[in-house]
């Protein structure tokens with residue numbers, strides 16, 4: 001059992017693009033969901049949180065009929081333990097927990113230029129589905145992982161658009177509004193996002209519009 005020292009875990013985000021969280025954030029999360037804490041010999045080296053979507057923590061995207069949605073609310077690691085795959089491990093643990101409890105979808109947000117976090121989420125089958133400001137002025141990609149369509153990367157995708165991730169995100173916003181999903185982060189001299197459309201999402205969008 002680890003006693004959460006709120007001041008310590010808040011300080012872990014300070015070197016990245018992570019938005020510093022207020023103490024009430026952690027209190028609310030722990031009341032409704034879980035905070036996973038990495039610690040070594042009594043020293044906290046990181047944390048990660050997850051919470052079911054609900055009144056206090058609304059979903060970032062429209063919730064489909066009968067879908068139960070889990071939310072990932074951030075991870076921060078001490079710089080000393082980064083580059084060891086810990087965020088990927090923490091994403092996987094939380095996805096499996098939601099899946100084992102019968103959830104159909106997991107949503108999260110990520111700052112567009114927070115490359116380690118964006119890469120870790122998209123490499124773990126999260127798709128970029130929106131770009132907006134869920135936290136009062138902080139622009140975020142909204143990402144979602146459809147637990148019912150785990151094979152979606154191999155499903156028919158068309159058309160595909162590769163778009164450089166630059167300071168101006170308006171073209172990304174347009175593609176997302178047009179129903180595209182960001183499915184890959186291509187790393188090179190510049191970072192590019194690959195967008196595609198999916199047949200099953202188009203069907204769902206039509207049903208939603210007709211409902």
Ligand SMILES: CC(C)(COP(=O)(O)OP(=O)(O)OC[C@H]1O[C@@H](n2cnc3c(N)ncnc32)[C@H](O)[C@@H]1OP(=O)(O)O)[C@@H](O)C(=O)NCCC(=O)NCCS
Nearest residue numbers: 016017018074075076077082083084086087115116117119
């Ligand atoms: C986000 C965070 C948890 C990721 O830590 P991590 O699990 O150690 O992730 P890594 O540093 O290994 O980076 C993940 C991937 O991004 C790549 N990457 C990191 N910085 C990059 C950059 N500037 N350009 C291109 N790729 C980059 C890494 O090479 C790695 O890819 P690889 O596995 O193919 O080598 C950590 O950076 C952190 O605590 N940041 C501050 C808090 C924060 O921003 N949290 C996220 C908000 S929810």
